[in-house]
Amino acid sequence: MRDAAPRVLGVLLRRFGDFAAAEDAVQEALLAAAVQWPAQGTPENQLGWLIHVASRRMTDQLRSESSRREREHALVAREASVPALVGDRDDTLELMFMCCHPALSDTSAIALTLRAVAGLSTVEIASAFLVPEATMAQRISRAKRSIERSAVPFAMPCAREFDERLRAVLRVLYLIFNEGYLTSEGAELVRVELSAEAIRLARILRAALPEDPEVAGLLALMLLSEARRAARTDSRGELVALERQDRTRWDRGAIDEGLALLAAALGRGAVGEYQVQAAIAAAHDRAARVEDTDWREIVGWYGLLEQITGGPLVALNRAVAVGMADGPAAGLALLEALEQPLAGHHRRYAVRAHLLEMAGEREAAIVDYCAAASRTASLPEQRYLLGRAARLGQT
Amino acid sequence: MKFMLNQYYAPIEGVEPMSRWTPEEVKAHIDFQRRMNDELRERGEFVDAQGLTGPEQVKIVTCDGVGAPVVTDGPFAESKEFLAGYRIIDVESPARAIEIAAQASAAPAQGGVPIKQPIEVREVMSPMSLDA
Numbered sequence: 001m002r003d004a005a006p007r008v009l010g011v012l013l014r015r016f017g018d019f020a021a022a023e024d025a026v027q028e029a030l031l032a033a034a035v036q037w038p039a040q041g042t043p044e045n046q047l048g049w050l051i052h053v054a055s056r057r058m059t060d061q062l063r064s065e066s067s068r069r070e071r072e073h074a075l076v077a078r079e080a081s082v083p084a085l086v087g088d089r090d091d092t093l094e095l096m097f098m099c100c101h102p103a104l105s106d107t108s109a110i111a112l113t114l115r116a117v118a119g120l121s122t123v124e125i126a127s128a129f130l131v132p133e134a135t136m137a138q139r140i141s142r143a144k145r146s147i148e149r150s151a152v153p154f155a156m157p158c159a160r161e162f163d164e165r166l167r168a169v170l171r172v173l174y175l176i177f178n179e180g181y182l183t184s185e186g187a188e189l190v191r192v193e194l195s196a197e198a199i200r201l202a203r204i205l206r207a208a209l210p211e212d213p214e215v216a217g218l219l220a221l222m223l224l225s226e227a228r229r230a231a232r233t234d235s236r237g238e239l240v241a242l243e244r245q246d247r248t249r250w251d252r253g254a255i256d257e258g259l260a261l262l263a264a265a266l267g268r269g270a271v272g273e274y275q276v277q278a279a280i281a282a283a284h285d286r287a288a289r290v291e292d293t294d295w296r297e298i299v300g301w302y303g304l305l306e307q308i309t310g311g312p313l314v315a316l317n318r319a320v321a322v323g324m325a326d327g328p329a330a331g332l333a334l335l336e337a338l339e340q341p342l343a344g345h346h347r348r349y350a351v352r353a354h355l356l357e358m359a360g361e362r363e364a365a366i367v368d369y370c371a372a373a374s375r376t377a378s379l380p381e382q383r384y385l386l387g388r389a390a391r392l393g394q395t
Numbered sequence: 396m397k398f399m400l401n402q403y404y405a406p407i408e409g410v411e412p413m414s415r416w417t418p419e420e421v422k423a424h425i426d427f428q429r430r431m432n433d434e435l436r437e438r439g440e441f442v443d444a445q446g447l448t449g450p451e452q453v454k455i456v457t458c459d460g461v462g463a464p465v466v467t468d469g470p471f472a473e474s475k476e477f478l479a480g481y482r483i484i485d486v487e488s489p490a491r492a493i494e495i496a497a498q499a500s501a502a503p504a505q506g507g508v509p510i511k512q513p514i515e516v517r518e519v520m521s522p523m524s525l526d527a
Contacts, residue, residue, distance in 0.1 A: 107487055130397075130522075131442055131485050139439030179523070232524075239524055377396075380524035 001033060001046065005119030008050045010091025013154045016058050019098070020144035023116055025061065029054035030119065092117065093208040094154055096201075099143075100169040103150040108143035109172045110179075115140050117204075118197050128179070128194050169205065170218050170274060173198050177222050195226055216265035217275030223258035224281035227251040239384040243290045255285045276305045295325035312341035320351055328359035346375035350385060357392060366392050397442065397519040398492040400482040400499060402512055404450055405475035410504050410511075420505050427502045435484060435495070442483040450477045483519065492516055 005026055012022040029050045043049040099113040114120045126136035157165045177198035202219040209215050231245035262278045280301045287293040302318035315338055323331020332355050342348040353368035369389035373382045435441035451469055458464035486492050496514040504510035
């Protein structure tokens, strides 16, 4: 039923405009279906049912507002021009472009995309981000108003803007994927798996743009990362670092799919940041044992990523790879250049601690693990770093 | 990013305790706090806001898990260390958290003069792990 949400919204937008009202109408139709279908039976044409209910809600809404005459005129004019066929056109891509419009902040774009494109309820999104429902409802409401104020068109962007807008969509999907996950602490915590939603949205995007290598790259990256999920936490819900993960618990199906996607994308020409990140994930996932990891290849990919996106965090990751390929001293040397750009950043301390540990400098590593632990905002990561410090302290 | 904005009972330089204000001044202060919370709700940034009962009612509990707990009643010499209230907000950046704290700090006191209360800004740790 959630798959229908963007399609119903697309029909309403073409028929009525008024993004905010249309989105509300879709939500109400979905709620009505959730209540009525179990009691009265699921209709044969689910999409048609939802469109009918949502449209009726829209017309009721529009008729009850001020400037009635104006709207009724527009309503009649529009209804006359919309073809009788319904549901044969997929507007999901236009919708994604709209929801990820650069006029919106990341937070707004994420909330709106999860609502309008993924079809999640406000409660589900609120629980995913651990905020009260009213707060998330306001966020979504404001995002919709921003869209209307900016007069974002419900249409494909022109060729000139297409690339930029697609990049915005990729970025939002990647942010959703990376939103993080709860380690299984409270069984009563019901939380939508945002990574699964991001993958679903990326698949939808790929279906709409099957030739685009970066879209394929993003989906590959997500699959290759998600494949490792089961091994990322131990039986007590604590974080397990990549080099210590039980690789038999990796999802081989997801890895195979990711590798195939990536291979097809890389052959297409210009290599973008998501393909490169996918290539790095692929290099890890191809190694049956951690000793088999081709770190030289990973160093090369990070070098390319630095050229594409730059940024000290990419350089930091490259330093890790160099440390693994050429020995910790080489990695540590690269870290010195990052002292300024990443001053006080927990990851710099964490990486340096790891390299120092590899170099056998136990005391210095413990100091840095503790420094990283006191600066990270992630509770599981903090426990992991303190655990590494404790382990070193005991040897 | 979630932040906790804390206010303590420490006396503020040049500001008398609220018990000495006029009822109108107290009302203006409370109205300010309420409007501020409403604004945060409207902006989709509000998570929680609470006032805590005063230092006179604080109890401090210590226990070794074996014997009976030791419960200490006031009055306490260091009552300024006690939390008076807090807000929890969810915002885009640390800069925005500072902005909100500044707004809270300038709440009106006697004569409507901004109180310049020190607000402690703390990032709330997340139960979510970073991707590995």
